[in-house]
Amino acid sequence: MPDNTSPLWWLFAAVSVAAFVAAMLPGMVSRRQKIFISLAPVVPFLLLLGFAALYEESVTKWLPVYGAVLLAGALSVVGHWKALRTFMTWRSENPGKPDEEGPGTPWILQLTLTLPVFFSAAILYVR
Template structure:
């Protein structure tokens, strides 16, 4: 089993971000949506850094949770690109309306399952190592 302090986690984190962007960016219909979605991995990394600093734990050892979160969200979208694109098109055309008035978001159920599974696996891995 790969040690949680292995420098390979940096590579896994970079690959996770690339996969996240590859899944999300094709579904965005304008520049602002692309920028907003691209901020997700950055915000997650900043939260990981803040946790590392606050609890005085090595950042490298927290990367499995970062990877689990990014991959859990990205894999929740897989297979729902058309629905996501339809929703994002509606969102761009109706900026003031609540989201529940637009087309359905079938990927939310998939995200609700994949994210806890990946994060749970990452936390298990960190505690088992």
């Protein structure tokens, strides 16, 4: 593992963003959904920048956490692309309805398993 100040973490972050977008984009059916998923990695990065500025920490030090969260999101839909596409089609056809009324979301279980594992490992590495 590279040191947590290594510039290789920027490459890891870029690969994580690409993996997240590549995994999620095929499941999106409308233009609005595709734009939302494409811009989704920006929000956690802005939070990371704010956190780093607030606590006077290096952004590079916390890039493993950023990348881990995005990779967990990408891995949560692996094997569930058809179900994701079905759900997103239902969402675009039924705007405003609660998600509970739509088709099931089997990738949520996968996310609840991958996110804590990846996030915990990244936090342990950073600290």
